[in-house]
Amino acid sequence: MEQRVGMDDLLGRIRREIRRRRGEYYGLRGAFWGAVAGFAVLLAKQGVGGTAPWVAGSLVVIGALAGVVYGVARRVGRLDTARVADRAFGLHDRVATTLEWGERADRTSLVDALVADTLARVQALQIKGVVRHVLPREGRFLPLPVVACLVLALMPPIPLPSGRLPDMLAPGEEEREDRTRSTMLEETTRPLAKDAQKRASFEERDFAQRAGGGGATTAGDLSAIFKDTSLANQRPDFNSFLKKGDERLKMLEQMDRLPDLQSDFTNSQYKMVFRKSKSLTGGLRPNQISPQKLRELLEEMERLGRKGGNWGNDAMEGMEALEGGQTDRALEAMQKALDKMRAMDDAERSGKGLRGGRENERGSRGRERGRGDGMGGDEQDFGEGEGLLPGRGRSGSPKGEATQRLRASPYDVGVEGESRRGRKEGFDTNLTGRAGSMASRLQYLGVIGQYRKMMEDAITREQVPRDYHDQIRNYFQALDER
């Protein structure tokens, strides 16, 4: 009996050691994930408040404790422990066999000798640490979130991103807006006429956005305004608003004329609205789209349109259609407005000389030549190896309206772009204008340069038998003469 206690004691010690190692292992893992959660809390310190460091620290401690508890509480099988003991002390599977066979009914007489032998050996063992430390992967990276948490705890809070679309105005414009803010406040506090009451939603919204974080309500958050259906359902009168004369719009127009090299052209108004429209309509039928969200988007487009765009009316139409329950029409109007935004966006980019300089140069040259002699040469419009991708297929280029550089050509052609629905943003281009019915001639002009170049290359590389060289060159010459 005493000897059996010795074996149980050995197994108990090993089991405790296994549990301890497991506790360490899972404790480190828990601490890591707790630190990650704490990091997230500290990122939102502005929202959480002064308790954020305490919350983060608590998460680390809770994670570690939860891991330790899990590791310690996990079951350790008796036979598993016995095998660990066998391997650790070189007992040649004696302990495991003894445990397994000791209580079997069909045990042989030799098993008794085995039990006695095993117990005797266990008694003579020098107990030592047998279960190795295992460092989890999370344990190796634990210092990273912990240090990050410490840094964030010491830093001032990071401002939270607002829910509204980023205002694309330049800093100078903001200052001017601040100056005009007082005037606007006066306007809004005056008793409103009947028409003006109808337009209250737009003015109030505009004011709230320009006021930034100073509003009494959640300034900068459009959702509060959008949820106000009494305002949203009122029909806006954009034309009368324009007639009234908003100085801010004039100033905005003036600002648009200036090249703004500081702007982030990868984050334009168009792209923002486009992304929003994609996320709204992506994969859904018109009847599945939330009217509330569509209205929000249209109102936002309309607001942006007032700042100097020509798509405001389309956005208004869309809102009217939406109020009448015609989601299809609202979507069409939104698409039109989007197209106009894109066109303006493209024009702004090329107008500020940031890209497409060669195209403009070539286009203006073509126009001048067209005005001058009335016959712009085709080859001047399309250099060797260059050309459009005409036809009704899809173009890899997201450029839509490339008609301007072709206006002087006798083969007048326009390429219209439509945003392509699908996973990847892109445009389908189609031919319009006179060349729509002369597509083959345009294709020929577009590709003949490439073919001629390929022909010359093939002849130079001796891919063509020598006897055929003249014949091929004559053929291309004949094409040129025609």
Add this chain to the structure above:
Amino acid sequence: MSQQDSRVRAFVTAFEALRAEVEKVIVGHHDVITHVLTGLFAGGHVLLEGVPGLGKTLLIKTLSEGLELSFSRVQFTPDLMPADIIGTNIIVEDADGRKHFQFQHGPIFAHILLADEINRATPKTQSALLEGMQEGAVTVGGASRPLPAPFFVLATQNPIEMEGTYPLPEAQLDRFLFKLRVRYPAIDELNAIIDRTTQSRPATVSRVLSGPAVLAFRELIREVPIASHVRDFASAIVMGTHPQWEHSPEVSRRFVRYGASPRGAQALVLGGKVRALAEGRYNVSAEDIKAMASPALRHRIILNFEGEAEGVDTDTLIGQVVEDAEATAVQSREPFLR
């Protein structure tokens, strides 16, 4: 000391004594001698493979001299007939002048049978041993005749000379518990062989074990317990030699046509039990199984064409299978339980 302890001690003593007697004559080949004795106590038969002159026949003869058991030797030749091994009915005339059939026992009716150069006989003759090896009895003229117990076949074969030989069929090979490879001796061993065999007085071997004692030890060996995880390890090794098994290692899938039979697993466990008891242990460990893997499985694995063409060594292949089985068993456990 309990009765079981004394039985185990007696076995260990007998095992060591018998080995010592054999080693009086045979120089080196420690592993071969150990495995031959293991085969004897496990109740199986052993096939020894090696080039001529390495002492295979001498080893077996010496072993038979160390045991109080009958011994017979059959030199297998192409014209040897089954009746030459088993025996036949012959007409005998008694004192009254009446004639009757009398069974003339063949050399198989001995405790230890040395089938020398077994692959020189035709398959028909080789097959004459099948029943005796498996059942411990032979059937002649419709009458089954039991062989003396313990019955132990020790066969030798030459792996080099293939002309005029008949490789043993798989069914015959499977009946051998172990196939042992007798290697060429090292230079020290060779010197010892020269000294021993050129002396005027050859060493005398004492009889240290009787037939009933061998049978008693065979019973004892079957009582040795084996833990389930050790048994699973043996099964995993045998299954790992099968290319069709889903967990078999790449080497088996690539080079093996047929893997070991269940007799292979039996050989592993029985051999492991003898080894454990010979070392004074009362249980089989994973090391015992590993030690028995090559002798128990090397003749039970049939290589495919690619394996033959690339000259894959069966022992190397088995080694890889054992490693894989061990690694799989370890990797499936969490780090703290490895």
